[in-house]
Amino acid sequence: MAPGAPTNDFASFAQFYPFYLGEHRNPVCRRLHFIGSLGVIGCVAMAVATGYWQWLPAAVACGYGFAWVGHFFFEKNRPATFRHPIYSLMGDWVMFKDICVGKISL
Numbered sequence: 840m841a842p843g844a845p846t847n848d849f850a851s852f853a854q855f856y857p858f859y860l861g862e863h864r865n866p867v868c869r870r871l872h873f874i875g876s877l878g879v880i881g882c883v884a885m886a887v888a889t890g891y892w893q894w895l896p897a898a899v900a901c902g903y904g905f906a907w908v909g910h911f912f913f914e915k916n917r918p919a920t921f922r923h924p925i926y927s928l929m930g931d932w933v934m935f936k937d938i939c940v941g942k943i944s945l
Contacts, residue, residue, distance in 0.1 A: 856933060869909070874905050906918060906920075
């Protein structure tokens with residue numbers, strides 16, 4: 840590793856979230872994350888409403904599918920999920936909330 844290069848080791852989610860937002864600068868990537876998160880909510884709601892639990896794998900595929908398309912084709916970076924899966928999942932939902940309340944623009 841080059842001297843002075845960031846290690847991307849985070850002691851807390853509060854330290855991670857600014858990094859996470861930096862990995863989501865492209866508005867198309869953020870929009871795709873938002874759509875994927877809405878899809879997750881819809882799939883989970885369908886699973887609960889119908890008792891058809893096969894909606895749950897669809898929720899995972901929807902959430903990650905939209906997000907990863909955003910990263911690979913628009914943001915041109917590697918999803919943080921690969922390095923920080925828990926913090927990344929938390930970041931997805933905090934960013935979703937921040938978009939819903941107008942703190943982050945689509």
